[in-house]
Amino acid sequence: MAIWTYPRYRGLTAVAAACALATALAGCNGDSNSDEGPVPLTVSKATCGPNDRPETGLQGQVPAAVRAAGFQGYSCNLQLVGQYKGDGASWQHAFFQDKAGHLCNYYDTSINTASRTQLGTVVLDVTQPTTPYVTTYLTTQSMLDPWESLKVNERRQLLGAEFARNGTGTGQLDIYDISNDCRTPQLLSSVLTGSPENGDAAALPAGETLAGHEGTFSPDGLTWYSGDRGTPKKYTATDISDTAHPKLLGTWTVPQLTPTTVTTHGLVVSDDGTRAYVSQAGVLGATVNLLTAPPANGLLILDTSDFQKRVPNPQFRQVGSLLWRDGGQMQHTILVTIKNKPYIVAVEESSTGGNSTAGWQAACAAGLPVFNMARIIDISDEANPKQVSRLMLETHDPLNCDKVLPDLVGLSSFTYGSHYCSVDNRHDATTLACGYFNSGIRVFDIRDAVRPKEIAYYNPAGTTVASPGSNHGAQWRAGGPDWCNAQIRLNAATASLQTTCQDNGFLSLRFTNGVWPFPESTTPAGLQN
Numbered sequence: 102m103a104i105w106t107y108p109r110y111r112g113l114t115a116v117a118a119a120c121a122l123a124t125a126l127a128g129c130n131g132d133s134n135s136d137e138g139p140v141p142l143t144v145s146k147a148t149c150g151p152n153d154r155p156e157t158g159l160q161g162q163v164p165a166a167v168r169a170a171g172f173q174g175y176s177c178n179l180q181l182v183g184q185y186k187g188d189g190a191s192w193q194h195a196f197f198q199d200k201a202g203h204l205c206n207y208y209d210t211s212i213n214t215a216s217r218t219q220l221g222t223v224v225l226d227v228t229q230p231t232t233p234y235v236t237t238y239l240t241t242q243s244m245l246d247p248w249e250s251l252k253v254n255e256r257r258q259l260l261g262a263e264f265a266r267n268g269t270g271t272g273q274l275d276i277y278d279i280s281n282d283c284r285t286p287q288l289l290s291s292v293l294t295g296s297p298e299n300g301d302a303a304a305l306p307a308g309e310t311l312a313g314h315e316g317t318f319s320p321d322g323l324t325w326y327s328g329d330r331g332t333p334k335k336y337t338a339t340d341i342s343d344t345a346h347p348k349l350l351g352t353w354t355v356p357q358l359t360p361t362t363v364t365t366h367g368l369v370v371s372d373d374g375t376r377a378y379v380s381q382a383g384v385l386g387a388t389v390n391l392l393t394a395p396p397a398n399g400l401l402i403l404d405t406s407d408f409q410k411r412v413p414n415p416q417f418r419q420v421g422s423l424l425w426r427d428g429g430q431m432q433h434t435i436l437v438t439i440k441n442k443p444y445i446v447a448v449e450e451s452s453t454g455g456n457s458t459a460g461w462q463a464a465c466a467a468g469l470p471v472f473n474m475a476r477i478i479d480i481s482d483e484a485n486p487k488q489v490s491r492l493m494l495e496t497h498d499p500l501n502c503d504k505v506l507p508d509l510v511g512l513s514s515f516t517y518g519s520h521y522c523s524v525d526n527r528h529d530a531t532t533l534a535c536g537y538f539n540s541g542i543r544v545f546d547i548r549d550a551v552r553p554k555e556i557a558y559y560n561p562a563g564t565t566v567a568s569p570g571s572n573h574g575a576q577w578r579a580g581g582p583d584w585c586n587a588q589i590r591l592n593a594a595t596a597s598l599q600t601t602c603q604d605n606g607f608l609s610l611r612f613t614n615g616v617w618p619f620p621e622s623t624t625p626a627g628l629q630n
Contacts, residue, residue, distance in 0.1 A: 103421065103422060103423045103424070103485050103486060103487075140490065140551055140552055141552070142493065142498065143160065143493045143494060143495055143497065143498060144492055144493065144494065144545060144553050144554055144555045145554045145555060146160045146495075146555055147177045147178060147544075147555040147556050147557055147558060147616075149177035149178060149614075150177075150178060150613060150614035152613075153176050153177045153178065153613075153614075154173070154174060154175050154176045154177075155175060155176075155177050156175050156177070156558075156560075157175075158504070159494075159495040159496055159501055159504060159505065160494045160495035160496065160555070161494035161495060161496040161497075161517055161537060161540035161543070162495070162496050162504070162505060162508065162517070162540070163175075163508065163539055163540075163560065163581075163582045164508055165507050165508045168508065168563070168578065168580065168581050168582065169580075170580075171563060171565070171579075171580035172560075172562055172563035172580055172581060172582050173562050173563075174559075174560055174561050174562035174563075175541065175558065175559070175560040176558070176559050176560075177557055177558045177559070178544075178556060178557035178558075178612060178613050178614050178616040178617075179542070179544070179557045179558065179559040179598070179610045179611070179612060179613065180610065180611050180612075180613050181559070181561075181608060181609070181610055182231050182597070182609050182610065182611045183227070183229075183230045183231040183232060183233050183608075183609035184233070184605065184606065184607060184608055184609065185223075185225060185233045185234070185235065185606050185607040186568070186605060186607075187210075187218075187219075187223060187235070187570065187606050187607075188210055188217055188218060188219065188568055188569050188570030188571075188606075189210065189211075189568025189569065189570040189571035189573075189603055189604055189605070189606050190208045190209070190210060190223075190568075190570065190571065190587065190601035190602065190606050190607065191208070191209040191210050191211050191246075191248070191570065191571065191572050191603065192209060192248050192249045192572065192586060192587065193208065193209050193247065193248070193249050193250070193251040193252075193521075193587055193588065194206065194207070194208045194251075194587035194588050194589070194590075194599075194600055194601045194607075195207045195208070195251050195252055195253045195260065195588070196253065196590045196599070197253045197255070197258070197260070197279055197283045198283070198626055199258075199279065199280065199281070199282060199283040199284075200280070200281075201282065202228070203226060203228055203283050203284055204226070204227045204228045204230075204283075205224060205225065205226060205227070205236075205279070205283035205284055206224075206225045206227050206233070206590070206599060206607060207222055207223065207224055207225070207239075207251060207253070207260060208222065208223050208225075208251070208587065208601045208607065209222050209223075209244075209246065209247045209248065209251050209262075210222070210223060210570030210571075211246070211569070211570050211571060211572045212245055212246035212266060212267065213569060213570070215569060216569040217569050219238050220238070220240060220245055221238040221239050221240035221244050221245055222239040222240075222244040222245075222247060222251060222262070223235060223238060223607075224236050224237045224238065224239065224283075224284060224285075224286065225607055226284050227599060227607075227609065230595070230597060230599065230609040231609070233607055233609060236284040236285060237284070237285055237286075239277070239286060241275045241288060241291045242264050242273050242275065242291060243262040243263055243264040243265075243273050243274060243275035243291065243313075244262055244275055246264065246265055246266050246267065246270065247262035247263060247264070247265055248263075248265030248266075248267070248268055248270070248313070248314060248315065249265070249314065249315040249366075249367065249433075250262045250263040250265055250313060250314070250315050250316040250317075250327070252316065252317050252318055253279070253318075254318035254320075254322040255626065256320065256321055256322045257318075257321075257322030257323075257344075258279050258280035259276055259277065259278065259279065259289075259318065259322055259341075259344065260276070260277040260279050260286050261274065261275065261276045261277070261316070261318060261325060261341075262274075262275050262316075263275075263313030263314070263315075263316050263327060264313055265312075265313045265314050265315075266313075268314055268330070269312040269313075269314060269330045269331075270312055270313045270314075271293060271311060271312065271313060272293055272294040272295045272296065272305075272311030272312075272313065272329075272331075272349070273291065273292070273293050273294070273313065274290075274291075274292060274294050274313075274316075274325060274339060274341075274347050275288070275290070275291045276288075276289045276290050276291075276341060276344050276347065277289060278344075289344040289345055290344055290345050290346065292346070292347055294311065294337075294339055294347055294348070294349045295311045295337075295349045299346075299347075299348070299349075300348065301348040301349040304348070304349040304350055304351055304352070305349060305352065306352065308332075309331065309332060309333065309335070309352065310331035310332045311329055311331045311337070312329060312330045312331035312332075313327060313329065313330075314327075314328055314329065314330040314365065314366070315327070315328045315365075315366055315367045315368075315433070316328065317367065317368060317369065317370065318341075318370075319370045319374050319405075319409070320370060320371075320372050320374065321374060322341070323340070323341060323342045323374075324338055324340060324341060324342075324350075324370075324374070324405075324408055324409070325338075325339040325341050325347065326338055326339075326368055326370060326377060326405075327339070328365035328367055328368055328379065328380060329352075329365060330364055333355070334354065334355045334362075334363065334364045334365050335352045335353055335354045335355060335365065336352065336353045336355070336365060336368065336377070336379055336403070336417065337349060337350075337351070337352045337353075338350045338351050338352075338405065338408040338415070338417075340411070350408055350415055351407075351408065351414075351415050351416065351417070353403065353416075353417035355381060355401075356381075358383060358395055358397040359395075360385070360386075360389055360394060361383045361384055361385050361386065361394075361397040362383070363381055363382065363383040363397055364382045364383075364430075365379070365380060365382060366379075366380035366382045366430070366431055366432050366433060366450075367379075367380055367431075367432055367433025367434060368380060368433070368434060369433070369434045369435055369445075370405065370436075371436060373409070374405060374406075374408075374409035375404065375405055375406040375409055376402060376403065376404065376405060376420070376483075377402075377403045377405045377417075378400060378401075378402055378403075378434045378445050378480075379400075379401045379402075379403055379434070380400070380401075380431035380432065380433060380434060380447075381397070381398060381399050381400065381401045381422065381424065381431055382398065382429075382430045382431045382432070382449075383396075383397030383398040383399075383429060383430070383431075384397075384398065384429035384430050384451050384453065384454075384455050384460075385397060385398075385426065385429065385453050385455075386454065386455050386460065386463075387454045387455055387457065387459035387460045387462070387463040390467075391426065391453050391454060391463055391464065391467040391469055392426070392467050392469075394426070396424040396425055396426040397424065397429075398424060398425060398426075398428055398429045398430065398431055398449065398453070399422060399423050399424035399425050399431060399447070400423045400424075400431070400434065400445060400447050400478060400486060401419060401421075401422045402419070402420040402421040402422065402480070402483050402486070403417045403418065403419055403420065404417065404418040404419075404420050405417060420483050420484065421480075421482075421483045421484045421485065421486055422486070423478060423486040423487070423488065425476075425488065426453055426469070427453060427469050427470050427491075428449045428451070428452065428453055428470065428473050428474060428476075429449060429450075429451035429452055429453045429454075429455065429473065430449055430450045430451035430456075430473070431447060431448075431449045431450075432448045432449050432450040432473075432519070432520055432521065433448055433521060433522075434446065434447055434448070435448075435522065435523070435524055435527065436527060437524055437527050437528075437530040438527070438528050438529060438530065439477075439529075439530050439531075439547060439548070439550045440550075442479070442481060442550070443479075443480050443481060444477050444478060444479055444480060444489075444530075444550055445477075445478045445480050445486070446475060446476075446477055446478075446522055446524065446533060447475070447476050447477075447478055448473075448474075448475045448476075448519050448520065448521060448522045448535065449473040449474065449475075449518070449519060450473050450515065450518060450519065450520050451473050451518070452464045452469070452470065452471055452472050452473055452518065453467075453469055453470075454467075454469075456513060456514045456515060456516075457513045457514075458506075458509070458513065461502075461506060461509070462502075462506070464499065465499050465502035465506070467499075468499050469499060470491075470493060470497040470498070470499065471496070471497055471498075471499055471501075471502060471505065471506075471517070472496060472497050472516065472517040472518035472519075473518030473519050473520075474491055474492050474493050474494075474497055474518065474519050475491075475492040475519050475522050475533065475535050476488055476490065476491040476492065477489050477490045477491075477492075477547065477550050477551075479550075489550050489551050490550060490551050490552065490553055492519075492533070492535070492543075492545055492553055494517070494537070494540060494543070494555075496517040496540065497517070497518075505517065512576055512578075513576070514576050515538040515539075515576070515584060515586070516538060516539045517537065517538065517539050517540050518537060518538055519535055519536070519537050519538075520535075520536050520537070520538060520586035520587075521535065521536050521586055521587055521588045521589070522534065522535035522536070522588075522589070523535075523588045523589040523590070523591060524547075524591070525591045525593060525618070525623065525624050526622070526623050526624055526625060529621070529623065530547060531546070531547065531548050531618075531619050531621055531622045532544065532545070532546060532547065532556075532591060532617060532618070532619070532622055533545045533547045533553065534589040534591055534598055534600075535589070536585040536586040536587055536588075536589065536600065536602070537585065538584050538585060538586055539560075539581075539582040539583075539584070540558075540582075540585075541558055541559055541560025541561065541582070541583075541585050541602075542558060542559045542560070542585050542589065542598070542600060542602075542608075542610070543558045544556050544557040544558065544598070544617065546619070548619065548621075556616045557612060557616055557617065559608075559610055560582060560583075560585070561583050561585070561602055561604075561605045562605075563578070563579070563580040563581045563582055563583065563604070564579075564580075564583070564604040564605065565579050565580055566579075567579075567604070568603065568604045568605075568606070571584070571603035571604055572584075572603060573603045573604055577604065583602040583603060583604040583605050584602060584603040584604070585600070585602040585603075586602070586603065587600050587601045588600070591624050592624050593617075593618035593622045593623055593624045594624065595611075596611060596617060596618060597609065597610060597611045597612065598610050598612070
């Protein structure tokens with residue numbers, strides 16, 4: 102097991118602490134805009150245009166005074182061109198273009214029934230991005246609350262989801278055909294996997310349970326993999342070659358590391374189907390020594406050849422891993438190639454101390470990044486993955502704790518950290534776009550994997566009325582910043598991106614000031630993240 106070690110920071114001066122924080126990657130000198138020399142601690146800030154509304158505080162910050170006055174939003178090189186608010190959105194966003202050229206976007210909403218006009222997964226026609234409109238709602242069991250499992254497979258033209266019910270549901274799996282008209286998905290199956298009634302209970306070890314949380318298709322669309330949160334925490338593989346009769350094939354239990362509880366989250370499967378790059382989601386918490394407790398959060402690489410080849414009694418086998426202590430609760434992974442070299446973009450949803458005031462304070466005291474982030478990992482040697490960069494904003498820097506913690510009084514859970522990211526082209530990635538919750542949508546140039554740079558951001562204005570389909574819930578504040586947390590559709594041909602934020606719903610944005618696409622950027626159809 103590879104462990105990414107972390108330097109100690111207590112007792113250092115402010116300058117020395119900042120240098121120490123960067124030691125694992127490089128030194129403290131050099132121009133952050135340079136492609137040579139030491140790696141900067143935080144990604145360089147985007148340079149905004151004359152008609153933008155740039156951030157007034159730190160990079161990624163919505164200061165307390167701005168929140169109190171009613172946040173009016175920030176924009177830098179991104180402009181809103183279309184929106185569908187509806188009841189708001191939840192955790193996930195997927196997309197597809199059918200053979201007739203219809204552009205469809207799908208996003209889930211909360212299972213909360215209070216004040217709802219329509220439950221279920223929203224289907225939008227965004228062929229005209231300035232005027233997106235709803236074509237239907239999907240209301241089979243899984244689509245009522247797919248949480249983070251809502252995904253599209255381009256090759257077989259399928260839409261899939263698990264019933265996750267506020268994060269821990271059942272083994273229910275729903276699959277839709279979107280090949281003919283993506284605006285009206287057709288149900289193929291809705292089954293409870295791992296059950297006697299589905300005929301696949303033998304694949305679930307005795308005494309174990311299934312509880313959907315997040316899942317994804319293999320690239321060939323023949324297998325559904327899930328980060329399951331039943332007992333125990335595990336990854337599962339389900340045969341969907343016959344989409345009318347999905348069958349559970351096998352499970353793999355995530356190793357536990359004292360003193361934390363390790364769970365599952367998102368994953369991605371290699372193009373040949375023989376590798377799964379999965380999340381080992383652990384949070385050390387605020388009650389342990391964050392600098393000495395064994396790291397429990399990171400990337401696991403699993404051999405999935407048995408499932409791809411459909412051998413009898415298939416097994417997962419661990420190939421490699423990389424754990425780190427400067428973040429927690431790994432959210433998901435993206436397998437990318439940057440300049441002909443393989444990497445994993447690993448994105449997490451918690452600081453190492455946890456998503457709470459106590460957790461943030463513990464991280465600050467230890468001199469660790471206060472919030473979660475995306476990072477880039479070199480997997481050229483699968484047995485020994487190596488982290489090459491972190492997409493830290495100024496809000497993440499522990500030297501800024503006194504500036505950012507006052508913004509979050511009365512809040513817990515998700516604030517200034519990452520959740521989901523997407524790339525322009527997995528096979529030749531140049532650009533990474535991420536939802537960083539209260540920090541909005543951030544876009545980065547990753548052509549140099551070691552020195553990513555921020556090129557644009559959009560943080561929508563706070564809403565004054567709560568959105569009933571959002572999961573922002575008790576953390577929502579009137580006029581406060583939104584939760585931007587879903588996957589993002591980048592389109593180089595139209596210099597645009599589309600995503601959802603929980604209070605504001607679906608957003609269609611256009612890049613301005615010529616910052617994107619880059620000359621080499623492409624977004625071929627079908628490269629879902």
